[in-house]
Amino acid sequence: MRPEGAARWFWARKACMASAAPTQAREDVMPEITEILSRIPGLGAAGGTATRLGGRSNANYRVDTPDGPVVLRIPNPDPGPFIDRANEIEATRVAAEIGIGPALLHAEPDGTLATRWIDGAHPMSPSRYRSDPSAVRRLGKAVARLHGSGRVLAGRYDPRRIVDAYTASYRDQSGTLPWGASVQEILEASLDRVEQGRLTAVPSHCDPVPENCLDDGSRMFLVDWEYAAMADPAWDLAYASLEADFDEKDDQALLEAYGLAGIPHGRFLATKLIAAAVNGLWELRRSARSGERNVEGRSRILLSAAETLATDSRLRHWLAGHHRS
Numbered sequence: 601m602r603p604e605g606a607a608r609w610f611w612a613r614k615a616c617m618a619s620a621a622p623t624q625a626r627e628d629v630m631p632e633i634t635e636i637l638s639r640i641p642g643l644g645a646a647g648g649t650a651t652r653l654g655g656r657s658n659a660n661y662r663v664d665t666p667d668g669p670v671v672l673r674i675p676n677p678d679p680g681p682f683i684d685r686a687n688e689i690e691a692t693r694v695a696a697e698i699g700i701g702p703a704l705l706h707a708e709p710d711g712t713l714a715t716r717w718i719d720g721a722h723p724m725s726p727s728r729y730r731s732d733p734s735a736v737r738r739l740g741k742a743v744a745r746l747h748g749s750g751r752v753l754a755g756r757y758d759p760r761r762i763v764d765a766y767t768a769s770y771r772d773q774s775g776t777l778p779w780g781a782s783v784q785e786i787l788e789a790s791l792d793r794v795e796q797g798r799l800t801a802v803p804s805h806c807d808p809v810p811e812n813c814l815d816d817g818s819r820m821f822l823v824d825w826e827y828a829a830m831a832d833p834a835w836d837l838a839y840a841s842l843e844a845d846f847d848e849k850d851d852q853a854l855l856e857a858y859g860l861a862g863i864p865h866g867r868f869l870a871t872k873l874i875a876a877a878v879n880g881l882w883e884l885r886r887s888a889r890s891g892e893r894n895v896e897g898r899s900r901i902l903l904s905a906a907e908t909l910a911t912d913s914r915l916r917h918w919l920a921g922h923h924r925s
Contacts, residue, residue, distance in 0.1 A: 633663060633672060640706040640714055654723065654811060662717060671702065675711030683826045685711040687754040691828035694803065698749045700742045700822050718821055721814040726845040729810070736850050738820040739813060740857025743836050746822070747802040747858075757806050757831035759874050760791050766881035778884060778903055779910075786910040787877055789919045790870035794832065797867070804831035808840040834863050838871035842879070842905065866918020869909060876906035 633650055650672075653660040659674040675685070688711060695701025696715075703716040722728070729735055770778060777784055805812070806827040814821040837858060841851050855863060880902035909915065 632674070633661060636672065636674070636712060636714075637663065637665070639708075658711075669717035670705060671713075671715045671717055673711070673713040673715075675713075677710070683711075684755060685709060688825045688828060689713070691753055691803070691805075691825035694749065694751045694753070695746070695822055695825060698745055698751070700745055700820070701825075702821060702823065715823075718814060718816060721816040721821060724810040724813040724815055724844070726810060728815070729844050729846070729850065732815075732817075733850070733853065735815050735820065736846070736853045737857035738815060738818075739808075739840060740837070740854045742813075742820040742822060743805075743808070743840070744858045746805065747833050747836070749803060751803045753803045753828055753830055755829035756801060757804065757827070757829040757835060759835070759878055760795065762878050763787070763791065763874065763881070766878070766885065770881060770884060778880065778899075779907055783907050783910040786915070786919070787873060787906070790873050790915070793919055794834070794867065794870055794874070799833055799862075801830035802833045804829060804833070804836050806831055806835060806839070808836050809843040813840075832871065834867050834871040835875070837863060838868055839875045841868075842872050842875050842902075864918070866915060869912055869915040870918065873906055873909040873915065876902050876909060880906055 630650065649664065651662040653662060653671065657676045661672045661674075663670055663672050686709070689704075689707040692701060692707070692713060692715070693704050696704050701715075702718050704713070705716060706712075706714040724735065724739075767777070779787075805822050805825060806829055807824065808822060812822060812824045814823060837854060840846075841854060844850075846854065851868070855865070855868065880899050883899035883902060886899075
């Protein structure tokens with residue numbers, strides 16, 4: 601399922617942002633960076649230049665040091681209520697230990713992080729996935745390694761709680777829903793069915809947008825673990841598919857690489873609908889607060905995706921119990 605028409609501009613813009621992220625202008629290492637590096641054994645003598653990387657809420661830099669390049673993340677001092685920095689640091693450490701994240705060199709309680717630079721790795725985008733279909737399989741294998749690691753993270757990701765809270769907030773502001781009654785009915789049925797057939801929670805990234813997926817052509821790495829928690833195993837897969845604009849062929853490749861036995865396709869579609877609702881409602885809230893036109897366009901794309909998913913006959917059959925697996 602891929603949004604059509606005017607939605608193309610968003611995906612093209614996002615692809616350009618992601619691919620340009622590691623090639624921003626270089627600048628002298630700022631005093632703030634030098635001060636942070638001085639607290640890291642072996643990196644205190646770093647100097648020269650820093651390269652500003654991408655990032656929506658945090659400041660990220662590549663810094664060249666005598667011990668090789670590192671990525672320094674200077675966090676947003678006000679991350680909001682859903683981010684636990686201690687949990688993020690632990691998840692970043694786990695990702696490095698199981699081979700799907702860069703080596704963690706330094707971490708501070710406020711979320712300041714230094715990780716090893718991964719040579720040859722590029723942030724993904726919808727267009728990068730389309731130009732290299734094998735990257736979809738590498739993503740599926742990386743998620744499978746995370747979910748099968750046996751690690752335990754703090755917190756539990758509960759999409760129903762988020763959908764209910766965001767829906768109530770939107771109703772309070774507008775007096776209605778952002779979609780029709782039929783979509784709401786399928787969304788509620790999807791939430792019910794996913795909960796009734798709840799799978800064992802697994803350690804999850806919970807925000808595998810393309811920019812958080814770095815690919816070196818042989819392996820996929822995940823970064824930015826701010827929302828990591830224990831979650832339904834379908835969440836990371838469905839969320840990644842939604843945000844990367846995967847079509848049915850991509851979805852099949854993703855699920856096959858992950859291991860089809862664990863995630864029935866109906867459950868995958870239901871979770872993808874829930875993810876579209878969560879992100880669409882979140883973007884509506886953000887648009888109302890900021891007035892940004894690009895954010896408003898983003899919310900329309902996600903809500904359109906939710907409406908399309910709600911009409912999928914395979915999802916409706918699964919919800920009706922025609923497919924019990």
